Amino acid sequence: MKTPRIYMCEDSLEGILSAVHAAYMSRYGHEYQSIAAGDYVEPSLFSEMIRIETDVDKAARVADAVIHKISGYAWHMVKYAAMSCYMDKADTIYRFLVLGFRIGRKVTEQLADPVVNRMMKLERGVMREKDRFYGFVRFRELNNGILFAKIAPKHHQIPLAAEHFADRYPMENWMIYDERRHEVCVHEAGKGWWIAKDVTPAQRIISDVSDGQKQFEQWWKSFYETIGIKERENPRCRMNMMPKMYWSNMTEMMGK
Amino acid sequence: MEYMAEADPLQKKLMILADAAKYDVACTSSGVDRKSGGQGMGNSKACGICHSFASDGRCISLLKILLSNDCIYDCKYCKNRLSNDVPRATFTPEEICQLTMGFYRRNYIEGLFLSSGVVKNPHYTMELILETLHLLRDKYQFHGYIHVKSIPGADEDLIQRAGFYADRMSCNLELPTAEGLKKLAPNKDRKMILKPLRQVQQGILQNKEELTVYCHAPKFVPAGQSTQVMVGATPESDYQIISVAEALYKKFALRRVFYSAYVAVNEDNLLPAVDTKPPLLREHRLYQADWLLRYYGFRADELLSEQHSSFNIVLDPKCDWALRNLEQFPVEVNRASYEMLLRVPGIGVTGARRICMARRHATLNFNDLKKMGIVLKRAVYFITCSGKMMYRINFNEDAITRNLLSIHERLPIEVQESISGYHQLSLFDDSQAGQWQIPLPALREVVV
Numbered sequence: 001m002k003t004p005r006i007y008m009c010e011d012s013l014e015g016i017l018s019a020v021h022a023a024y025m026s027r028y029g030h031e032y033q034s035i036a037a038g039d040y041v042e043p044s045l046f047s048e049m050i051r052i053e054t055d056v057d058k059a060a061r062v063a064d065a066v067i068h069k070i071s072g073y074a075w076h077m078v079k080y081a082a083m084s085c086y087m088d089k090a091d092t093i094y095r096f097l098v099l100g101f102r103i104g105r106k107v108t109e110q111l112a113d114p115v116v117n118r119m120m121k122l123e124r125g126v127m128r129e130k131d132r133f134y135g136f137v138r139f140r141e142l143n144n145g146i147l148f149a150k151i152a153p154k155h156h157q158i159p160l161a162a163e164h165f166a167d168r169y170p171m172e173n174w175m176i177y178d179e180r181r182h183e184v185c186v187h188e189a190g191k192g193w194w195i196a197k198d199v200t201p202a203q204r205i206i207s208d209v210s211d212g213q214k215q216f217e218q219w220w221k222s223f224y225e226t227i228g229i230k231e232r233e234n235p236r237c238r239m240n241m242m243p244k245m246y247w248s249n250m251t252e253m254m255g256k
Numbered sequence: 257m258e259y260m261a262e263a264d265p266l267q268k269k270l271m272i273l274a275d276a277a278k279y280d281v282a283c284t285s286s287g288v289d290r291k292s293g294g295q296g297m298g299n300s301k302a303c304g305i306c307h308s309f310a311s312d313g314r315c316i317s318l319l320k321i322l323l324s325n326d327c328i329y330d331c332k333y334c335k336n337r338l339s340n341d342v343p344r345a346t347f348t349p350e351e352i353c354q355l356t357m358g359f360y361r362r363n364y365i366e367g368l369f370l371s372s373g374v375v376k377n378p379h380y381t382m383e384l385i386l387e388t389l390h391l392l393r394d395k396y397q398f399h400g401y402i403h404v405k406s407i408p409g410a411d412e413d414l415i416q417r418a419g420f421y422a423d424r425m426s427c428n429l430e431l432p433t434a435e436g437l438k439k440l441a442p443n444k445d446r447k448m449i450l451k452p453l454r455q456v457q458q459g460i461l462q463n464k465e466e467l468t469v470y471c472h473a474p475k476f477v478p479a480g481q482s483t484q485v486m487v488g489a490t491p492e493s494d495y496q497i498i499s500v501a502e503a504l505y506k507k508f509a510l511r512r513v514f515y516s517a518y519v520a521v522n523e524d525n526l527l528p529a530v531d532t533k534p535p536l537l538r539e540h541r542l543y544q545a546d547w548l549l550r551y552y553g554f555r556a557d558e559l560l561s562e563q564h565s566s567f568n569i570v571l572d573p574k575c576d577w578a579l580r581n582l583e584q585f586p587v588e589v590n591r592a593s594y595e596m597l598l599r600v601p602g603i604g605v606t607g608a609r610r611i612c613m614a615r616r617h618a619t620l621n622f623n624d625l626k627k628m629g630i631v632l633k634r635a636v637y638f639i640t641c642s643g644k645m646m647y648r649i650n651f652n653e654d655a656i657t658r659n660l661l662s663i664h665e666r667l668p669i670e671v672q673e674s675i676s677g678y679h680q681l682s683l684f685d686d687s688q689a690g691q692w693q694i695p696l697p698a699l700r701e702v703v704v
Binding site for chain 2: 106109110111112114117131132134135136137138139140141147149165167168169170171172190212213216218219220222223224225226227228229230231232233234235236237238240241242250251252253
């Protein structure tokens with residue numbers, strides 16, 4: 001029997017696809033290989049650990065193959081699953097692609113298959129959070145006119161949020177900072193956006209908000225307090241719809 | 257409202273007019289996909305985005321305000337009626353723009369919901385609304401969502417022009433029947449309310465034709481129309497209400513009919529007493545039925561009938577229907593049509609679609625269904641996989657009813673809390689409904 005191999009890669013779409021590429025190229029046999037993404041990988045005594053460097057070209061080739069040999073929808077699933085916060089995502093994507101390259105576009109329909117099923121759950125987790133998450137981002141206007149938002153989502157949401165907000169505020173300078181992953185997305189008015197990793201903004205600058213901001217916060221809070229119907233008060237329903245983990249960054253929920 | 261003393265004038269206005277608008281249920285920002293195109297501010301997503309949730313658990317997606325609560329009408333159910341002594345305020349169009357743009361820029365809201373009491377006369381009110389929309393769209397280059405009320409009785413031309421600025425328009429029926437409306441809102445009548453609904457519907461149809469010829473033609477009310485009816489203010493039965501809703505969907509092509517459990521705000525001998533709790537369970541059942549009408553291919557007369565005119569308190573409308581039509585069950589999951597799958601309690605649109613997709617590749621068993629996210633709690637009594645039920649079930653109405661009742665129905669929490677009170681209330685409702693029953697032919701006539 002062969003020694004199992006574990007490919008360790010960076011926790012990103014490019015990283016995972018690079019590892020998929022390496023796993024295919026090794027011709028070692030899919031059943032003996034698995035992929036683990038992220039900094040921390042469970043060490044295993046009886047397997048060989050291989051570190052894979054992220055290679056955008058190779059990842060792009062895999063992406064191309066997914067789109068053309070499987071389907072656009074499969075690519076969508078891979079893209080979203082890669083943003084999930086769960087540890088098994090890299091290996092699930094790998095298994096999904098192995099199956100997909102074998103049977104083609106109908107792979108996304110085989111919901112009863114454990115791998116496809118898991119894939120769907122990963123994708124849906126990210127999609128679900130994305131849907132409500134867009135609404136919960138709160139921008140604050142700093143004294144220099146820049147809009148700044150702090151977020152702490154469960155899954156990796158910055159790339160999706162960036163696209164959404166770039167279309168929403170094309171003529172504004174804004175920044176979205178992910179507290180958990182220490183990533184920031186910067187948008188310049190009338191131009192594009194980019195993402196910087198491993199950064200922390202200076203507290204001094206982000207707490208210096210403009211006067212207009214204080215005014216609007218006041219108005220928003222009073223609107224929020226007024227709009228609820230007292231006879232139908234329902235804190236649990238609110239918590240279901242808007243989990244507490246988001247409250248810390250929402251203007252109207254601060255201090256509740 | 258003593259806490260308003262130190263607030264600045266705009267905040268004071270905002271609080272009065274948001275408070276006045278809160279009973280309007282519609283807060284959806286769905287139905288339109290629009291990109292900002294790199295200019296101005298704002299876009300719109302067809303799925304709609306909720307930005308926050310109020311203390312009552314309802315979503316806040318739009319800045320929901322009245323332009324003015326200085327109303328000349330005296331509708332008995334309304335908090336802002338002429339004869340009530342409440343603080344009055346009126347926004348200027350410029351103030352509304354300031355608030356909308358400021359909130360939108362900080363991502364507090366998805367757009368504006370603008371309604372209004374009738375100031376001076378309907379024309380004048382509609383003119384103010386139109387001016388606000390004009391400022392927002394043309395001066396401030398706002399591309400976000402706008403939901404606006406068409407004021408019944410206003411000039412057709414004004415409504416037409418507002419329709420080209422707004423995404424969705426609505427006009428509240430307020431009460432399900434014309435008789436109820438006449439009693440409680442002496443200044444309104446049903447025809448007057450239906451007129452703008454009809455006008456906008458025709459406008460949308462015409463616009464569709466224009467759009468097929470010139471794809472850049474300006475869009476007229478692209479997210480369609482909605483309306484709202486109050487439940488529990490007058491004694492109409494559930495059957496009457498959903499029949500009206502069905503007719504509205506068919507004849508007026510409405511996107512949504514909203515139901516709002518009447519919150520007693522005014523003392524009046526024609527209305528429920530002020531300490532009556534809003535009939536939340538009834539509202540909940542109506543929404544459940546409404547979904548069945550719109551997405552599940554049910555007809556109103558399948559769910560209820562004149563003899564059986566109110567919804568079951570303990571079972572949801574779909575289970576209730578299935579139990580009365582047991583001869584159509586159990587259905588075979590691997591062969592049943594999509595339409596029939598939709599009628600199985602516990603299987604929804606997503607579930608039915610997934611089943612249809614997955615069964616092309618494999619014969620499904622109960623385990624597969626579970627893995628696909630189909631909730632079997634209720635469905636298990638109504639389906640077979642390869643000819644077998646999940647376990648031996650005594651297939652008769654009594655046994656299944658007993659089993660279904662033993663499942664704890666997950667009602668919205670607010671409904672659960674009000675449920676002990678509801679039991680009495682519903683008996684009361686029924687007896688009252690009997691007395692008040694308005695013969696149905698008359699009702700149909702009204703809606704046409």
